[in-house]
Amino acid sequence: MxxxxxxxxxxxxxxxxxxxxxxxxxxxxxxxxxxxxxxxxxxxxxxxxxxxxxxxxxxxxxxxxxxxxxxxxxxxxxxxxxxxxxxxxxxxxxxxxxxxxxxxxxxxxxxxxxxxxxxxxxxxxxxxxxxxxxxxxxxxxxxxxxxxxxxxxxxxxxxxxxxxxxxxxxxxxxxxxxxxxSISDKERHVQHVVSFVEEHYMEDLTLDRIARDMHLTKHYLSSLFKEVTGTTVFKYVYHRRINQAKILLRLHPHMSITDVSRAAGFKHLAHFSRMFKTMVGTAPEHYRKSQGELR
Known part of the structure; x- marks a missing residue:
């Protein structure tokens, strides 16, 4: 890796x-x-x-x-x-x-x-x-x-x-x-995927790129990750990106939503807003406002 x-x-x-x-x-x-x-x-x-x-x-x-x-x-x-x-x-x-x-x-x-x-x-x-x-x-x-x-x-x-x-x-x-x-080879491969995502989530990630870095085939990588974690590689990637967006929204109240989106690894603001609302249950602007009220 x-x-x-x-x-x-x-x-x-x-x-x-x-x-x-x-x-x-x-x-x-x-x-x-x-x-x-x-x-x-x-x-x-x-x-x-x-x-x-x-x-x-x-x-x-x-x-x-x-x-x-x-x-x-x-x-x-x-x-x-x-x-x-x-x-x-x-x-x-x-x-x-x-x-x-x-x-x-x-x-x-x-x-x-x-x-x-x-x-x-x-x-x-x-x-x-x-x-x-x-x-x-x-x-x-x-x-x-x-x-x-x-x-x-x-x-x-x-x-x-x-x-x-x-x-x-x-x-x-x-x-x-x-x-x-003492973990198994399967778990070690998945840990390497998680580590790779941690270092590169803000970039344009593809399954091809991740599999190439892991020296695994795409099919084996996908089935292995799902077997060990219960979710897909890209559901995990999006979860990591949305978590990063939540952190930025909390710590940087003056950072624009567009910059938050890009810093978290999303190319398009509309895609970011849609994913954020699906996963968090509210729009990025409303999430930021609610965090400000909790301080």
Missing amino acids: SSRLTTPPSWMPGFDRMLLREPIELGCYNDRPLSGGTFHSHAFYEIYYFHEGRCTYLIGDSVFALKPGDLLLMNGLTLHCPNVEPGSRYVRSIIHFDPAWVCRELPESARSVLLDPFETLRNHRMTLTGQRREEFERLLEDMNRLRGAEAAFKQERLKLRLQEMLYVIAGWCQSEVQQQD
């Missing part, structure tokens, strides 16, 4: 393609207010830890209502965005890292252990409590202290500390990763 990140059209507002300046970038206990969420993606991995506040975090079409102690592991490619309740404190720690640099010179078996939670579980939420929470926050504090010190070989020492943190996280995720590793 291709892991190439598609570049969004220049007209898509509220989107940022982040670049990494250092192999490890650490921002701990950041309480800077966030005014309006911005969808972003990146080709590096992210460890996100929520300390305090009221925030929902959107990753693709998943919405996580965060609580203190929540840890998010993200592969970065999926569009993601925090949505902070107005007036609420928002305290978070974020570690961005280049997985190739962090795992350089490690044996393949160690690399697999450290990165499997990001590559197998993709975008995963854990709630840390008790000793786990204490251990993670102790590791985080140690990294933050080193980052602020005048120290020789700082990046190399940060790498060692991050590797220790990744080993701890891998231990916590071991059972989930093993469950994913």
